[in-house]
Amino acid sequence: MPGDTTRRLILLRHAKSDWPDVPDEDRPLAKRGRRDAPRIGRWLRGRGYLPDVVVCSAARRTRQTWQLVGPELDGSPDVRFEPRAYAASALTLLYLTRELPSRYLTAMLIGHNPGLEELTASLTAAGDGPQTGIEPRGIRLPTAGVAVVEFAGDWPDLAPGQARLLDAVIPADL
Secondary structure, X not given: OHHHOEEEEEEEEOOOEOOOOOOHHHOOEOHHHHHHHHHHHHHHHHHOOOOOEEEEEOOHHHHXXXXXXXXXXXXXXXXXXXXXXXXXXXXXXXXXXXXXXXXXXXXXXXXXXXXXXXHHHHHHOOOOOOOOOOXXXXXXXXXXXXXXXXXXXXXXXXXXXXXXXXXEEOHHHO
């Protein structure tokens, strides 16, 4: 039965952006962001965290982050640029995740803070505990930071406290 399997959610904050005089949604990546994003992609590939589907905020900096992370991964995941993920709350991000079809076992969500940090903390708050020594409520996702959580069940059933933190990294740790 499709709902009886383990699923992984990769939560990736966009890489470091620049601050030119443009609307927030149109801000591009800074030089550091263009350097960090491929490093995160290589880290994900090295750990075997390869998405079947990517839900990416429609903001320029998140799209550019995916353009640099994607080539570092094996495979060709389905990619959806989602306007609702731009500056979304943790609850909106959770709803976007719950919309995923059962055929996907690993999803990547590329977005913004504070929504991503809050979603990570919420999903792992009552979980089995992290495997990395990082306390779930202490997860920080600075630019290009990533957290990987795992849960049993199907996407529509994902709820606070049901996931377990598998791994997390920030560019400064690489």
